[in-house]
Amino acid sequence: MTDLSSNNYAIEMNNVSKSYPLFELSNINLKLETGNIMGFIGPNGAGKSTTIRILMGLIQQDQGQVRVLGHQMPDQQVAAKWDIGYASEDMRLYSKATIAWHMDYMKSIYSSWDSGYAKTLLKRFDLLDNHQIKGLSHGQRVKAALLLMLARRPKLLILDEPTTGLDPVARHEILNELMDVLLEGDRSILFSSHNTQDIEQLSDLITFIDKGKIIASQDKESYLESWRRIRLTINDDTKLPPLKGIVEQRRSGHQAIITTKLFNDELADIYKGCGASITSVENMTLEEIFVSEVQSSRLLESQTTGGLK
Amino acid sequence: MNQSMIKTLVLKDLYFNKNNLLLFCAMGLISVYLLSFDNRAFYIGMVLLISMVILIGALLIFSTVVNERKDQTLTFLMSLPITCMDYTKAKLIFNFTAYFLAWAILVIATIAVIFYSPHLSNGLIPYALIILLEMLVAFIIVLSTALVSESEAATIVVVTIANIGVSLFMYIIATIGSINQYMKGSVAVWNKPALMIIGIEIMIGVLFIGLTLYLQSRKKDFI
Structure with a gap:
């Protein structure tokens, strides 16, 4: 197998394709250098979520090679996922459980779980750990999911439209938190959205996707x-x-x-x-x-x- | 195999289902107690017992597989360091073990009631075991359907067919001469037809578990 890897890249997609009866993701080439934030922009149905699910190993590409944190996907998805923090707009937590239960669950899985940081995030996001998920607003649920993701300090954050449906205040708080996270070392972020304001505020790199094709990928400033x-x-x-x-x-x-x-x-x-x-x-x-x-x-x-x- | 993560997933399902499991087991034991009476209570107990065994199975499958996909908590689960196969194995292990334990308690209690109740003949024991085993196999088929089809509608259809199938299966088995002729006898007769039916039931159950693992391993898209 051809070795695509270079340790400088958190994400590498080479000539990746995936076909469905009514949609095709074609010839996707994407590279995200370690420590960078890539804004992944596209209209609804452009292929953002399909691309991200391929990166997470949840969907297997028909063609092409995918490496995440140096691991071949989907074959080495377990090794990759230990260091990936993933949150998506359609992700829900267990409604009958409390935030504390979710925190304990993550702590039981990840040795990298930082209890002190989790408490800091609870305060910053104005959440109470004894609250059941079903009693939370949409914004609070998104914050709880991000807390669970951030407190285990992953090397790569993959965020699939996490701010969709949030009020401006909650969106602002979440974006600020993500900005702070990036200041801590060599963390990389892939942030998908159709909200260009979020992307403009957060990203170093911009990638546009439409109808299953990458139409531009460049650093934001240039x-x-x-x-x-x-x-x-x-x-x-x-x-x-x-x-x-x-x-x-x-x-x-x-x-x-x-x-x-x-x-x-x-x-x-x-x-x-x-x-x-x-x-x-x-x-x-x-x-x-x-x-x-x-x-x-x-x-x-x-x-x-x-x-x- | 990703054993530690599979264990974590199994414990998570146990946490969310333990109260319901205990409740249904208690209801099942009450129905077994009713079986020991020689009157209308026996029939109520019989209906209740069959209902409890079916309900435990449906509850487990809907709570751990169907609703997890419907409520979108599966996305959260799949963000953890697991594969589709780890998920499948965890679901098979938890559901089968939980159902089997509840089922086994009811089987033992049923056989004990038949054995110790003067109005029930011991000849019923092979018949009862064949029927209860059919319920276990039906549970495995429904679980396989839920995992492989990823469809709530398909699962509901199979659950319905399986439930209707119990009464039909009870009738068919009771009409088999070599089973029927010993049902009212004072001794449980484990003749060749009875053992053959039990063997076929076990084989079907094992086949569906194997088929589920095979089909899941070939899936390219999981969410």
């Missing part, structure tokens, strides 16, 4: 830097050249709006050379980039499919 919205004033006869990286080009009278994913200073000169004048060059939010990236990917796909037909 990624945000490469996207710009350029507003131009043009004449009726101004012809705008089809430049590489242009995702969208809209004209309305003497105004044109260009969205580019490969922004550089030379672009302004090129447009000036065509007779256009630059009105403004605007930064884009991650949400705007996400929407543009998905739309352009879908347009490209439909053109390719149309071309093939």
Whole structure:
């Protein structure tokens, strides 16, 4: 078997595919370096949860190789899971049991369980250990699940939309806690969400997925830097050249709006050379980039499919 | 084998089911006590005993397998360092052991009641054991269905068929001449047909456990 591993990577997925009757995850390549936080963004049904379940060994890929913390998945999932903290939007704790029972249960399994840290988290999350899970709000249940995950100090956190359905205060508290966790050593996090605000606040790396394909994967800073919205004033006869990286080009009278994913200073000169004048060059939010990236990917796909037909 | 984690999973199921198990065992023993009377109480005890054995089985399977998937606590469980096979083995071990213990207590009590009650002939013992063994095998089939199908609907259908099957099975066995002719006798007769039926029941039970392990080991998607 080919050795994919390099100890620098917490997660490595190489050419991973998985087919279902109505959905296909195709040719996924993903790498997360140790100590980094990757925001994994995609619309509903894009393949985020399927990818994450493959990483957890809960689903076996049809093709490709997956390594998590140096362990081949799904064959070595037990060894990998000792050091993975996993929480997902659809994860529930035992409703008849108390938080204390869950804490004792985790303590009985993980030698790395940190009782002191668990107590600190209880206070920070405003939870009482004698509370039954069934009496907790959704936000409190999410916090309890995160507490159980964090207090055993895993090397890798895999979070599948953990903040979905939370009120802004609870979301803020959880994101802050995750930020603190990352400050403690070489912990890595894969954080999936369709909430770009959460991802923007937390991540070093951004990966977009749509319709089962990775459409972008890059470090956050350079990624945000490469996207710009350029507003131009043009004449009726101004012809705008089809430049590489242009995702969208809209004209309305003497105004044109260009969205580019490969922004550089030379672009302004090129447009000036065509007779256009630059009105403004605007930064884009991650949400705007996400929407543009998905739309352009879908347009490209439909053109390719149309071309093939 | 991931023995320590399997043990942890088994103990967790015991924790959540111990009260119900004790309650059903107590109810089962009351029904066995009713069997010792020579009147209407005997029939009430008979119905209650069969109901308790069926209910214990259904309760265990729904509580530990079906509801765990439905309530999404399975996701929490599968985040622990276990595989699908560890989960399957833990469920088989806990459910089979818990049901077998409850079942065995009721079997012993039933046989004792038949043995010591003057109005019940000892010839009933092989018949009673065949019927109670059928219930054990039906439990294994329902458990296998719940684990392999991962479907609440499929499990309910099999539970229903298994329950209806008990009365039908009781009738069919009672009409077998070589069983029926000794039922009212004063001695329990372990003839070839009776032993053959018991042997087939045990084989079916073992076959379904093996089949469950095989099918689970071939699963590519667990959640």
